[in-house]
Amino acid sequence: MGVVDLREVSAAQVGLVGGKAAGLGELLRAGERVPAGFLCDCDHRGF
Numbered sequence: 001m002g003v004v005d006l007r008e009v010s011a012a013q014v015g016l017v018g019g020k021a022a023g024l025g026e027l028l029r030a031g032e033r034v035p036a037g038f039l040c041d042c043d044h045r046g047f
Contacts, residue, residue: 005037007025
């Protein structure tokens, strides 16, 4: 994945993006106000 917009994150990806990012993504999907943001995922296969 690499760099991901929070609007593209769901709870199903918690192992890849972490709990906080997954929670923020779910809040955005529910229509809650969350500051715009992005994250770097935890997929280290390319290193």
